[in-house]
Amino acid sequence: MLETKLQELKTRLAEINDLHAANGVLTWDQTIYMPPDGAAARGRQIATLAHIAHEKFIDPAVGHLLDDLRPHEESLPYDSADASLIRIARHDYERAIRVPPQFMAQIFAHTAESYEVWSRARPDNDFAAVQPYLEKTVELSRELANFSPGYDHIADPLIDMSDYGMKAADVRTLFAELRKQQVPIVRAIVAQEAADDSCLHQFYPEDKQLSFGAEVIKRFGYDFRRGRQDKSPHPYMINFSISDVRITTRVKERNLGEGLFSSLHEAGHALYEQGVRRDFEGLPLASGTSAGVHESQSRLWENQIGRSKGFWQHFYPKLQAVFPEQLGNVSVETFYRAINKVQRSLIRTDADEVTYNLHVMMRFDFELDLLEGRLAVRDLPEVWRERFKTDMGIAPPDDRDGVLQDVHWYSGIIGGAFQGYTLGNILSAQIFDAALRVHPNLPDEIAQGEFSTLRTWLIDNIHQYGRMFTAPELIERATGSPMHIGPYINYLYTKYGELYTL
């Protein structure tokens, strides 16, 4: 009887999953191959599938099944697949039924309009144009949060949407400590002579860049039988099943780092999705558990591995063989300094790994202040400039490259949009550190271009679980400790202490 109900739940969830997966394919196609005039019909098709998926999910029959299955769930170990499935489905279901569809429609309509206004206002450096829209966005974000009463902080329900299991207070604590440690590192480095990265800005033909990147991610373990790489204006990972996990990259022929590191980054995301237990296929468990943990995987392969000295011991001669004219006379040391160049920059997406978190943490703080009502939207440009000056020692000359730079606040809600990036950096070090304790020979393997030990450890301790555990649960299980910044700060000091005087 319970088996029948569990089976019915799985059947319903798989149907909903298929609709979302289909929409994934429609979206992938839209950004890569769709002819330009196909956009209007495609938008309608995506909306239709999303609507049907939502209707099927909020069907009261799903709620009844979840109620009926509660005793079954409680009879099973917390970490069993079935208990986890019921638990996660209930979590998603309760969130879905909490918010009236009309309210979600209002948010979509508003953010679509806001995006339109922003896309003209940014080139015009016109914050005044977006201000009323952003004010409305803050208001709607607060209302959205208030559909989930009983929170500690008004941002909690919003953060939970991307970093399930995390609260504003947890993130705040981590970030406050990180900022205290990181600002002095940035100060110290930028006071010293900048690295020369001109070797990266020679002419590198696109096809050779692409095939070199593909070779590297194949070595990482990215399975091209269950994935593919295409070009798109903004690199991303998208998955339609555990056996179809695709990435995109963006290649610039005058910037070798751009395409290569975006490939490694997206491959990190993809390895996570390809590593989920196969028997989760088609169920809501078959996905990475949070934005932060996802970003930990992309950052681990991009930075901890891809920007490490050992990695290039093995791969630099191969890269030189592909680009003998460009790199034949460039030493591995020069190259290594170039790909790890630290500099203060105005734009988050251009930032190196040392300064990047400062960009993120100021946005997170502003989100909390806006939601709490302690900061008015009209004052945002000014506080942005001040905070930037405090943390980076420079101030943006205008709003275009200041408060208007990111699409997030102008195309979605406020709250929870950014913290995953820095959580990912913190966790990438904590996770790599844990793997290293079990396999102290990892650095030697990496220096030989061998990644299978690391990859297997990641599958066993992170990837396979999909959404079974929240981020805090998963990290505690995988590393033996709660999230903490120690390993990340150590990583920065060790790596950059060699490159600069810290």
Added chain:
Amino acid sequence: MLETKLQELKTRLAEINDLHAANGVLTWDQTIYMPPDGAAARGRQIATLAHIAHEKFIDPAVGHLLDDLRPHEESLPYDSADASLIRIARHDYERAIRVPPQFMAQIFAHTAESYEVWSRARPDNDFAAVQPYLEKTVELSRELANFSPGYDHIADPLIDMSDYGMKAADVRTLFAELRKQQVPIVRAIVAQEAADDSCLHQFYPEDKQLSFGAEVIKRFGYDFRRGRQDKSPHPYMINFSISDVRITTRVKERNLGEGLFSSLHEAGHALYEQGVRRDFEGLPLASGTSAGVHESQSRLWENQIGRSKGFWQHFYPKLQAVFPEQLGNVSVETFYRAINKVQRSLIRTDADEVTYNLHVMMRFDFELDLLEGRLAVRDLPEVWRERFKTDMGIAPPDDRDGVLQDVHWYSGIIGGAFQGYTLGNILSAQIFDAALRVHPNLPDEIAQGEFSTLRTWLIDNIHQYGRMFTAPELIERATGSPMHIGPYINYLYTKYGELYTL
């Protein structure tokens, strides 16, 4: 009130259309870009969307709306858009509710198994292996027809699925006459010296072939803002909206004709779909009306235009400029004879335009005989050889290149699978002839690489209507006569009478 009901019908139909369009994208992706191991999940996703679309369509509420709208339909002119929409939706609805879903599931399961067996049996030349499956297919095809009682011929309901509005008797009459006229033409030509087509079998690099083909179809009027061309193992056209109509082609570097004419052929299909009235977007009217009329468009652009003398007067110098080494010393006359080479061949898909119909008509006759019970499956290989000898003057040496050659009967039902190909040939001439009567200067325009007069005439008289009219209605309106073979026979005599003694 009626307006509200009509609106509700349109909303429901648009939702169903979006699900089918989404499945189109999933299928396109599957044949072109999907990584190999993605197949299992993709199959499930496609089945889920098809199932939801079917469920939503057979909802009794759709039937009630159609009943309620009957008076409205009858108050409108037959050729108004709304009357046509209600009429076509009712036609589709009645067909959909007539057949129990379990029976369709049985057909799908059986044909999937049959396909598996066939794909091994064909290389093994083993008709005995497929015989029991084909017998079952004949039986299921009869049962399927019998869900639509009241037919004149048991094949009628099956033919109606692809060539809406046509009956076995209509097709039989056309084909009997055509065969009588066409067998002597083939006999006469193959008795004469064969054309030398060696110029087509030099080395032609793929990228140059693709860009030349793309230039030609752009001249035809194929709109790349609303379409794109990719490579696939089997060329086809697929559309997800009026503004997203894609084609695929297959290029062989040792066969210039293969890729070029498959591009022109598929572009002909695509021009039809791109030419549908824009206000039909998202409705069941937004599609070509039948297999035969669709094929008339592909054949018109491929053969009537693309294999004509006038066309190459304009394009041959351009082709020579692209391939100076291969074609610089080949005269346009030699080239023209090469692309119009006639020869007896065993395989339908390799056949030229003179012999092609003989392949199709024998299959059509066998389908009727099998459904009528006048021919047993076990006798099929033998009657195939005999008929082939009678019509072509040669006999296939084995079943592999005889009765086992086409996938159709082994992956779908019997009845209605083939006639569209030859109806298309017949209609391509009848339609071009009608356009010529209105615009006698068309041949001059074509010889100057100008196609807009023809394209506009086709939009006005064929394309724009989508599914508003059945094939017989549409042809009568567009050409002033019922379907008849006269123009096609004239075309063959005129064109091939110049190349051979007839």
